[in-house]
Amino acid sequence: MSIIKKIFIITFFLILISCQQDDAYILVEPGKVEIKKIYSVSTNRKWSQFQEDEYNFLFWTVDGYTLDRIVFFKPIEDGTSLFDHDSWFTKENKKRPIFNSEMNKFEIKEFLENCIIWSNEFTSFETTNIENYKIGDVEGISFDIKAQNELGLNYKGFSVAGIKDNKLYSVYFIATEMEFYDRYKIEAKKIISSIRIL
Amino acid sequence: MKKVFLYVMIFFTSCSTPIGGAKKVEDIKPQEKPSIETTEAGLWMQMNNYEEKLKTSGSRLKDKNLEKYLKNILCNLTFEYCKDIRVYVQDIPYFNAFMAPNGMMVVWTGLLLRAQNEAQLAAVIGHESGHYIKRHSLKSWLDAKARTDLMVLLSIGIGVGGVPAGGNIFNITQLLQAGFMAKHSRDNEREADKIGLDFLIKSGYDPREAPKIWQNIIKEMELGEVDKPLAFLASHPAPEERIANLKKQTEGYENIKNKKNMKELKGKIQQHLHKWIKNEIRLNNKLEQTEFVLDKTFEGTGDEYLFNFYRGEVYRLKGDIDDNYEKAIDYYNKSIKEKNDFPDVYRELGLLQLKNKENDKAKKNFKKYLEIAKNPKDASIIQSYIN
Numbered sequence: 001m002s003i004i005k006k007i008f009i010i011t012f013f014l015i016l017i018s019c020q021q022d023d024a025y026i027l028v029e030p031g032k033v034e035i036k037k038i039y040s041v042s043t044n045r046k047w048s049q050f051q052e053d054e055y056n057f058l059f060w061t062v063d064g065y066t067l068d069r070i071v072f073f074k075p076i077e078d079g080t081s082l083f084d085h086d087s088w089f090t091k092e093n094k095k096r097p098i099f100n101s102e103m104n105k106f107e108i109k110e111f112l113e114n115c116i117i118w119s120n121e122f123t124s125f126e127t128t129n130i131e132n133y134k135i136g137d138v139e140g141i142s143f144d145i146k147a148q149n150e151l152g153l154n155y156k157g158f159s160v161a162g163i164k165d166n167k168l169y170s171v172y173f174i175a176t177e178m179e180f181y182d183r184y185k186i187e188a189k190k191i192i193s194s195i196r197i198l
Numbered sequence: 199m200k201k202v203f204l205y206v207m208i209f210f211t212s213c214s215t216p217i218g219g220a221k222k223v224e225d226i227k228p229q230e231k232p233s234i235e236t237t238e239a240g241l242w243m244q245m246n247n248y249e250e251k252l253k254t255s256g257s258r259l260k261d262k263n264l265e266k267y268l269k270n271i272l273c274n275l276t277f278e279y280c281k282d283i284r285v286y287v288q289d290i291p292y293f294n295a296f297m298a299p300n301g302m303m304v305v306w307t308g309l310l311l312r313a314q315n316e317a318q319l320a321a322v323i324g325h326e327s328g329h330y331i332k333r334h335s336l337k338s339w340l341d342a343k344a345r346t347d348l349m350v351l352l353s354i355g356i357g358v359g360g361v362p363a364g365g366n367i368f369n370i371t372q373l374l375q376a377g378f379m380a381k382h383s384r385d386n387e388r389e390a391d392k393i394g395l396d397f398l399i400k401s402g403y404d405p406r407e408a409p410k411i412w413q414n415i416i417k418e419m420e421l422g423e424v425d426k427p428l429a430f431l432a433s434h435p436a437p438e439e440r441i442a443n444l445k446k447q448t449e450g451y452e453n454i455k456n457k458k459n460m461k462e463l464k465g466k467i468q469q470h471l472h473k474w475i476k477n478e479i480r481l482n483n484k485l486e487q488t489e490f491v492l493d494k495t496f497e498g499t500g501d502e503y504l505f506n507f508y509r510g511e512v513y514r515l516k517g518d519i520d521d522n523y524e525k526a527i528d529y530y531n532k533s534i535k536e537k538n539d540f541p542d543v544y545r546e547l548g549l550l551q552l553k554n555k556e557n558d559k560a561k562k563n564f565k566k567y568l569e570i571a572k573n574p575k576d577a578s579i580i581q582s583y584i585n
Contacts, residue, residue, distance in 0.1 A: 095481070095482040095483075096482075097482075098517075100517065102518075102553070104549055104552070104553070105579050106545075106549060106576070106579070107549075110515075114480055117477075117480060118480075122256070123255070123256035123257040123289065124256065124289065128575065129575045130575065130576050130579060131575075131576070131578055131579065132578050132579055132582055141579070148256040149256050150255060150256050150257060151254070151255070151256060152254040152255055152256045152258075153256070
C-alpha cells in the first residue's frame with residue numbers, strides 16, 4: 001500500500017472520530033425538564049447536562065464542572081453509598097458512608113457531608129444552616145455548603161435532600177465563591193425549589 | 199540507537215556530583231544552599247516547586263498562629279537551623295510528618311491530634327530536623343541511585359518532578375514519601391532519633407515523652423488493621439527497636455523534671471479539635487482504635503464532658519448494631535454529668551432516644567437543647583420533633 005493511501009485512510013478515520021457526537025453532554029433548553037424520570041424541574045436558561053450511565057448522578061453546568069454545577073443524584077437505597085463508582089474511592093472502599101432509610105434529618109446531612117468528603121474532591125467541605133424543607137410533598141432538609149479544593153479555590157452552595165419510599169433523593173448547587181456563585185445562585189435556587197420527585 | 203542513548207544517560211548520571219564534588223555527604227551547614235550544578239540542587243528545585251504549590255493548597259491548614267507555634271518549637275530545638283526549615287501543617291487526618299531536602303517540613307493534623315503534649319511534638323520535629331541536618335534525603339537518593347537500574351531511577355526522577363498542578367495531594371504526599379521517606383535506612387532513622395533526642399534534652403523538654411508517642415502509635419496500629427500500618431510507621435522501620443533505643447538513651451534522665459507543656463499544645467489546637475475529631479471518626483476505623491485515639495487525646499486535659507460526648511459520637515456513627523446506640527446514650531449521659539450546659543449532647547441524646555421510641559425523654563432533651571443553645575440554626579427541625 002502506498003504511503004499516500006495510508007495517509008488517506010488514517011485521515012479518513014480521524015475525521016470520522018472527530019465527527020462522532022459526544023453523548024456525555026446534552027443541551028438543556030429553558031422550560032420544564034424531566035431528568036431520567038426521577039426529577040422534574042423548571043429552568044429559565046440553557047444548561048449543559050452531563051450524564052454517564054456508570055455514575056450515580058448527572059449535573060448541569062454553564063461554565064464547566066469546576067466553576068458551577070447543579071448535581072442531581074439518582075435515588076439511593078438502604079446499604080448503599082452516594083458514590084457507587086469504585087474509582088471515586090481508594091482501597092478503603094469498604095469504609096465509605098452507608099445510607100440507612102431510618103436516618104433522621106441531621107444524619108441525612110451528616111451522611112451527604114461524609115460522602116462528599118469521602119469522594120476526596122474537596123480538601124474541606126462544611127455544611128451549615130440546616131432547615132426543614134419540602135421537595136414537593138416530600139419532607140426533607142436544606143442546608144448551605146462551604147468548600148475548598150486542592151488548589152485552594154473556595155466554593156459556596158446549597159443542597160436539598162429527602163427520603164421517599166425508603167430512598168434518598170438529593171440535589172446540590174455549588175460554584176466558586178469568586179464570580180460564579182453570585183452569578184447563578186438565584187437561578188439555581190429557582191431550579192432547586194421547582195424540583196419534584198417523580 | 200537505544201543502547202547509545204542508555205550509555206549517554208549512564209555517563210551523565212555518573213558525572214553528576216551529589217553536593218559539588220564531595221564524595222562523602224557532610225552535614226548541611228546552617229544557611230547553606232547547594233551549588234547549582236549538583237544533584238542536591240535538583241532535588242531542592244523540585245521540592246521548591248512543590249512547596250510553592252503547598253503554600254496555596256486547599257489542604258494546607260490556614261492557621262498562621264499554629265504554624266508560628268511549631269516554628270517556635272523548632273527554633274527552640276535548633277536555633278542554628280531555624281532560618282533554614284519552614285514548617286507547614288496539612289489538614290490530613292493521619293499520623294505523619296516529613297522533611298524535604300530543601301527544608302520544607304510538613305506536619306499532618308492527625309499527628310497534632312495524637313501528640314499529647316509539646317514535648318512529644320518536639321520529639322517528632324527534632325527527629326525530622328535531624329533528617330535535614332544529616333542530608334538523609336540526598337543520601338537516600340544516592341543510595342537508591344546506586345542500587346536501582348537507570349530506568350527505575352529516571353522514573354522516580356520524573357515522578358517527583360512531575361507533580362501535577364491540580365493533582366490529588368494524597369498522591370503527591372505518597373510520592374514524596376516514596377521518594378524520600380520510605381528510603382531512609384535504619385541507620386538514618388537512628389541518627390535522626392539521636393539528634394531529635396539531643397535537641398529535646400538541650401531545650402529542657404522531658405526526654406521520656408519521646409518514646410511515648412511511638413508507643414501510642416504502635417498500640418493504635420495494633421488495635422486497628424495491622425495489615426495497613428499508619429503512614430509514618432510504614433516508612434519508618436522497626437518501631438519497637440526505636441522505642442527500646444530511645445528508652446535506653448533517656449535512662450539517665452529519670453529524676454529530671456523537664457517541661458512537657460501540655461496546656462500550650464492543647465490551647466493551640468483547641469479551635470480545630472472538633473473538626474479533627476470529626477475527621478478521625480470519619481475514617482471509620484475500628485471502634486477500639488478510634489476510642490484509643492480519643493482516650494489519648496483527652497488524657498489529662500480534664501475535658502471529660504467532651505471526651506464522653508465524642509465517645510458517644512463514635513458509637514452513634516457506627517449505627518444500630520451491637521448495642522451501639524445504648525452505649526452512645528450512656529456516654530452522652532456521662533457527658534451531661536460532667537457538664538450540664540453543653541448543648542450538642544442534649545440534641546444528640548434526644549435524637550437517639552427518639553429512635554428508641556423514648557419520646558418523652560427525647561422531648562425533654564430537645565427542650566433543654568433549645569434553652570441552652572439560644573436560637574440555634576436548626577431550631578425549626580428540633581421544634582418539629584418536639585411537636
